[in-house]
Amino acid sequence: MPSSWFALLRRRRLSLTVLACLLLLLPIGCAKLEQTERELVFRIEPGTAHWFRGLPAGIEDVQLQSPELGADESLHAWWWPAARQDAPALLYLHGSRWNLTGQLFRIEQLHAMGFAVLAVDYRGFGQSRGALPSERSVYQDALIAWQHLTRLQPEADKRFIYGHSLGGAVAVHLAHELAGEDEAAQAAGLIVESSFTNLGDVAAAVTNTSLPVRWLLSQEFDSLSKIADVGIPVLIAHGRDDRYVPSRFSEALFEAASEPKQLLLIEGANHNNGLRMAGNSYRQALQALGLEIN
Template sequence: MSSLPFFRTRARTLVSLLIAAALAVLPIGCSMLEQTERELVFRIEPGTASWFSGLPDGVQELELTAPAFAEKQNIHAWWWPAEQADAPAVLYLHGSRWNLTGHLFRLEQIRALGFSVLAIDYRGFGKSLGELPSEASVYEDARIAWDHLKSLQPDATKRLIYGHSLGGAVAVDLATDLGQASDDSAGARALIIESTFTNLADIATEVADTPWPIRWLVSQKFDSIDKIDKVGMPVLIVHGTADPYVPARFSKELYDAAHQPKRLLLIEGGTHNNSMRIGRQEYRKALDELLAQPLSISG
């Protein structure tokens, strides 16, 4: 949905900011640097996406809270149950820039595959109240949403995690966390990540085309490559071969680092946002194969 020049400009701005701060020994202060970095990473577009024409029938709007939330904090969510009773349910974790109104098309595609969908806006996005998100806060929001999904679909064998782009890193972190828990009833059947990257430093370096050691400067790590080998559930990694924002080689690296059972699905000609649509049949087959794997619930 975002244009390539916009994406590259933001990435180069982030890299330039980090380099300038390092050279100047952080004269603007670490907290201000981190604030600006978070603005550039999440690059939130306020309001409603221009292509959003309203919620379909059957979508329920929810407000999730947690004891640790301040007075003006909540998580706005959509719950869209499948037509089939007790269908498998997916937690949808979106990427940067657009709130839920910009992601309805993908939620429609997931539901058309036979899944119920719980989708959230992280605090600071859309109708979710809160300050500018951080890596820590979006991880926390995903865990709160997961706890709610457990009440919507109590069967751990019918719960999946899906993350797109930056949301892929959030999904990997959640799946890793579930894999370290001791309660099997809290777990997930599978992890699906699409159009995502190895870590934030790698994608920033790729887009900005700089030899500078960016990984030592970023505070928001989103380091999936160091976590995915701890995911204890089947993993489906999807990427379009024509993605202009995030190279498909990042998904190949994640696939190499993940444990079996795993599947890498490269959609020929797919871009950052349309792989599920143009590769629908391949996607469906890969999901069926994934869910046919021997049951081993992490969580």
């Protein structure tokens, strides 16, 4: 056998060995990559938000129960009944980073509009125990919270889903899932504020790159492919001065959504103060959808 064949065989064996090593290491590398991705997506701030000054009177601490929760997991929520017993109830789904203590100002504004509010911390946030969240786990947590809300407000035409930022994607997914259920499980309306089309789009916008970063993402949060089929009226709101998530994403969501729908672009509002800046426009947009709060 010529020496060149031996050299070729040695190179081929070396290549096969390297390939085998890569295949063995790939799951470990992918697992680490996914963990890092989830850490960056959720960016959990531990403890209490520094601007939190305590709960207003009337808010109840609730521990949600579900067979889906493990022995070392829990799901903590706030329930804030409205002044009227027959008031509509809203499930509040927050975005990344801040737990419920960082969300109170927005919850207060929704409650002042006339909603009874159930606000939930996903596992791993705030007082909810659990491992690092994932797209799958936050979807599951939202469904558990929704099932609790249906017991608090049994009338489907008085139940709403609200999601802010990343929570908007969770809200769209929940509404999409409920669309396939019986009427008793469904919602009257969906409110999505300061959100995006999918995680790949917003990641590319934040990093200001044309590279296909979505290929590296295991978490999709793809609202764009779901919002047309939620089967309920949709209000999409966004501040025009949002520096984190451009309002063009909400415009794209609106275009993809089915009627009835309303788009509320709020002049001068940023990522977090849309409710306050919109004033009565929020209520008017809901009324235009035929959704009465009072």
